[in-house]
Amino acid sequence: MNPSVRFSIACLLPAFLLFAQLASAHPGASSARHPNNCSINEHPDVTDLDGVNYLRHVHSARLLSGHNYRYVHYRPYNSSKPSVLFLHGFPSSSYDWRRQYDYFASRGYGILAPDLLGYGGSDKPGNVEAYTLKNQANDIAELLDCVGIDDMMIVAHDLGSPLLSRIVTYYPDRSAKYVFLDIGYSAPPLGLNAAGINALNARSLATEGYEPSGYWAFFNETGAGRVLDAHQDSFWSVIYTDDDPTYWRTVYGPTGALETFIEADKMAPTGGFVSDKDRDIHNRIFAAKQGGYDPCLNHYRALYRNLNLADENAIPHSAVNITKPVLLLTAAKDPIGTPARAEAGTQPYAPDLRLQQIDSGHFIMLEKADEVNDAMRAFFES
Ligand SMILES: *[C@@H]1O[C@H](CO)[C@@H](O)[C@H](O)[C@H]1NC(C)=O
Ligand SMILES: *[C@@H]1O[C@H](CO)[C@@H](O)[C@H](O)[C@H]1NC(C)=O
Ligand SMILES: *[C@@H]1O[C@H](CO)[C@@H](O)[C@H](O)[C@H]1NC(C)=O
Numbered sequence: 001m002n003p004s005v006r007f008s009i010a011c012l013l014p015a016f017l018l019f020a021q022l023a024s025a026h027p028g029a030s031s032a033r034h035p036n037n038c039s040i041n042e043h044p045d046v047t048d049l050d051g052v053n054y055l056r057h058v059h060s061a062r063l064l065s066g067h068n069y070r071y072v073h074y075r076p077y078n079s080s081k082p083s084v085l086f087l088h089g090f091p092s093s094s095y096d097w098r099r100q101y102d103y104f105a106s107r108g109y110g111i112l113a114p115d116l117l118g119y120g121g122s123d124k125p126g127n128v129e130a131y132t133l134k135n136q137a138n139d140i141a142e143l144l145d146c147v148g149i150d151d152m153m154i155v156a157h158d159l160g161s162p163l164l165s166r167i168v169t170y171y172p173d174r175s176a177k178y179v180f181l182d183i184g185y186s187a188p189p190l191g192l193n194a195a196g197i198n199a200l201n202a203r204s205l206a207t208e209g210y211e212p213s214g215y216w217a218f219f220n221e222t223g224a225g226r227v228l229d230a231h232q233d234s235f236w237s238v239i240y241t242d243d244d245p246t247y248w249r250t251v252y253g254p255t256g257a258l259e260t261f262i263e264a265d266k267m268a269p270t271g272g273f274v275s276d277k278d279r280d281i282h283n284r285i286f287a288a289k290q291g292g293y294d295p296c297l298n299h300y301r302a303l304y305r306n307l308n309l310a311d312e313n314a315i316p317h318s319a320v321n322i323t324k325p326v327l328l329l330t331a332a333k334d335p336i337g338t339p340a341r342a343e344a345g346t347q348p349y350a351p352d353l354r355l356q357q358i359d360s361g362h363f364i365m366l367e368k369a370d371e372v373n374d375a376m377r378a379f380f381e382s
């Protein structure tokens with residue numbers, strides 16, 4: 001199948017009233033048709049987000065592909081500043097960039113943070129093909145046109161990183177700089193399929209003593225989403241635990257371990273960087289009545305079932321490198337997306353690379369928001 005597995009692997013996975021008024025001055029009616037035929041809804045349903053401080057910045061757009069995306073949007077209040085496109089991973093949404101919005105908006109940057117396909121307030125198609133990286137990259141490019149963003153930087157975390165990797169491939173001139181958080185670049189051809197995941201698990205078991213990506217086989221199963229829906233608090237506690245690396249090594253990574261843990265409704269220790277309120281909002285965003293977890297598992301299924309194969313094989317070797325500056329921020333305490341794997345997958349293909357390790361678990365933009373924000377801003381302004 002796809003022998004050259006390049007491991008950037010793994011993944012799962014306000015005090016600003018004054019400028020908020022400036023930055024949120026969206027003109028026009030509540031639904032407007034744009035020259036490129038997408039249509040924007042200024043006031044989509046946001047009941048799941050009740051309690052966040054950026055509600056007025058949440059809009060949605062229906063694209064020519066037919067897909068509707070909900071997103072967080074701030075126009076740059078300083079016209080010489082770029083916009084930052086944020087691509088979340090699993091099981092996240094635009095909500096997991098909440099500690100970036102005020103920081104960048106108050107410094108004049110624009111922001112676009114979509115709920116990716118299958119998540120939050122965006123469409124949740126049931127056909128797995130919709131979730132190939134090429135289809136998603138085309139959607140994101142269309143969304144940028146629709147919202148009207150030219151000058152920009154792109155930031156990705158976790159499963160957003162493979163998507164960013166193909167935005168780099170298919171739209172190499174769209175962004176001036178790229179930031180990969182925790183999970184690095186995936187050079188073509190992609191190794192994130194069943195063969196690649198099995199090989200990673202076997203190698204890591206032999207060399208490091210644990211399987212990091214056993215949950216992929218579970219997420220590929222029809223019905224996995226219903227299990228996550230039925231044990232939401234337990235699943236949330238594993239995902240956002242701040243007791244890394246213990247729990248992810250023993251409860252998330254090994255084949256079969258996650259299902260066993262959450263079906264027993266066990267709880268991993270949380271505290272530190274997320275609150276009960278954060279959990280409640282997350283749980284509403286992923287509530288079963290809003291579609292639950294199953295649609296977003298299609299991101300794993302499209303990868304695992306190798307639905308990107310033909311697209312990957314069509315990418316010329318000459319397109320393997322990233323020609324723009326790259327910042328890779330790794331998470332020292334993430335046993336799944338380890339710094340070593342992220343670096344090994346990125347360094348050979350990013351001639352202009354800055355590397356920085358953050359003393360954090362997987363969700364570095366939440367756990368070490370100040371440090372990560374400062375590092376990204378220094379990179380943007382360099
Ligand atoms: C927008 O729709 C009109 C009418 O359907 C069509 O003629 C035009 O080519 C479309 N524009 C784009 C950019 O697709
Ligand atoms: C706008 O951004 C530019 C470029 O970063 C900077 O030089 C300028 O001082 C900023 N202006 C304001 C009013 O913040
Ligand atoms: C993933 O799930 C599908 C649907 O159940 C199944 O046909 C396929 O064999 C699974 N893929 C792998 C690699 O296990």
Ligand SMILES: *[C@@H]1O[C@H](CO)[C@@H](O)[C@H](O)[C@H]1NC(C)=O
Pocket residue numbers: 317318319320321347348349350351
């Ligand atoms: C990619 O960049 C590396 C340097 O980082 C260089 O050695 C290699 O030749 C480049 N590959 C291609 C296909 O341009």
